[in-house]
Amino acid sequence: MPKVLQIKNLHQTFGRGTVNENPVLRGVNLELNAGDFVTIIGSNGAGKSTLLNSIAGTIPVQKGQIILNDIDISKLTVTKRSKNISRVFQDPKMGTAVRLTVEENLALAMKRGKRRGFHNGVNKRDREFFKTQLAQLNLNLENRLETEIGLLSGGQRQAITLLMATLQRPDLILLDEHTAALDPKTSITVMELTKKLISEQKLTAFMVTHNMEDAIHYGNRLVMLHQGRVALDLVGPEKQSLTVSKLMDLFQKQVGSKLEDDAMLLR
Numbered sequence: 001m002p003k004v005l006q007i008k009n010l011h012q013t014f015g016r017g018t019v020n021e022n023p024v025l026r027g028v029n030l031e032l033n034a035g036d037f038v039t040i041i042g043s044n045g046a047g048k049s050t051l052l053n054s055i056a057g058t059i060p061v062q063k064g065q066i067i068l069n070d071i072d073i074s075k076l077t078v079t080k081r082s083k084n085i086s087r088v089f090q091d092p093k094m095g096t097a098v099r100l101t102v103e104e105n106l107a108l109a110m111k112r113g114k115r116r117g118f119h120n121g122v123n124k125r126d127r128e129f130f131k132t133q134l135a136q137l138n139l140n141l142e143n144r145l146e147t148e149i150g151l152l153s154g155g156q157r158q159a160i161t162l163l164m165a166t167l168q169r170p171d172l173i174l175l176d177e178h179t180a181a182l183d184p185k186t187s188i189t190v191m192e193l194t195k196k197l198i199s200e201q202k203l204t205a206f207m208v209t210h211n212m213e214d215a216i217h218y219g220n221r222l223v224m225l226h227q228g229r230v231a232l233d234l235v236g237p238e239k240q241s242l243t244v245s246k247l248m249d250l251f252q253k254q255v256g257s258k259l260e261d262d263a264m265l266l267r
């Protein structure tokens with residue numbers, strides 16, 4: 001199975017050499033196979049976002065290596081990495097240009113990783129393509145191409161952000177609690193859409209979530225971070241048959257202490 005992502009002995013310490021020194025990642029090792037949809041959980045401060053930031057390049061790698069499709073990207077800039085890695089954030093405002101229309105945003109997404117000119121013109125062919133893409137979201141957005149994206153609801157925007165993140169097939173998609181700011185019903189719609197896009201395009205995905213049920217239900221693999229390391233890595237049948245109580249038991253066996261389930265479920 002080809003490896004899409006390899007994280008080797010990744011260490012990240014904030015405030016090094018100060019009284020606030022905080023070793024957040026303390027030797028993370030992970031390998032993602034092509035098509036892996038990995039959900040990541042861990043209590044507050046476990047280092048989930050730091051891991052995603054390290055992969056995306058927003059935090060420079062202090063020690064260790066991040067390898068994407070056999071290329072060491074540890075020292076590449078965020079922009080260079082964004083050619084192959086796309087990311088969806090918790091805040092629906094983060095992924096889109098709010099003052100631009102839906103079609104202008106989609107046009108920008110088509111240019112991900114390529115040189116962007118000032119001209120974001122959309123021709124008839126693009127428009128037809130965007131319409132078909134939007135229609136598959138089943139949110140009646142195919143007739144809102146000329147609506148400013150800032151006028152849409154959080155859920156509609158997050159659905160479009162997902163579409164934008166996958167329009168140019170990325171080697172890896174990072175989902176950073178991308179449904180956490182949505183109401184429960186919209187969150188399910190966006191999660192189902194996530195699942196659909198990932199499986200249709202056979203994407204390799206990393207999804208951070210605080211929702212244990214989602215972490216168990218979605219994806220083929222579940223990783224739990226604890227004290228800066230991978231405490232659990234469950235895949236295949238072990239992942240498929242998982243329940244919240246089984247997960248708690250496995251954690252206790254592995255780590256030797258009880259999992260603070262309220263710390264995982266609540267923000």
Ligand SMILES: Nc1ncnc2c1ncn2[C@@H]1O[C@H](COP(=O)(O)OP(=O)(O)OP(=O)(O)O)[C@@H](O)[C@H]1O
Pocket residue numbers: 014015022024042043044045046047048049050051
């Ligand atoms: N840029 C930064 N500078 C200093 N400390 C940071 C920075 N980013 C994160 N931290 C600290 O690193 C630790 C891990 O944070 P991180 O956001 O990676 O955890 P998390 O698992 O995503 O947590 P949460 O579930 O609360 O989002 C926390 O103690 C946080 O305060």
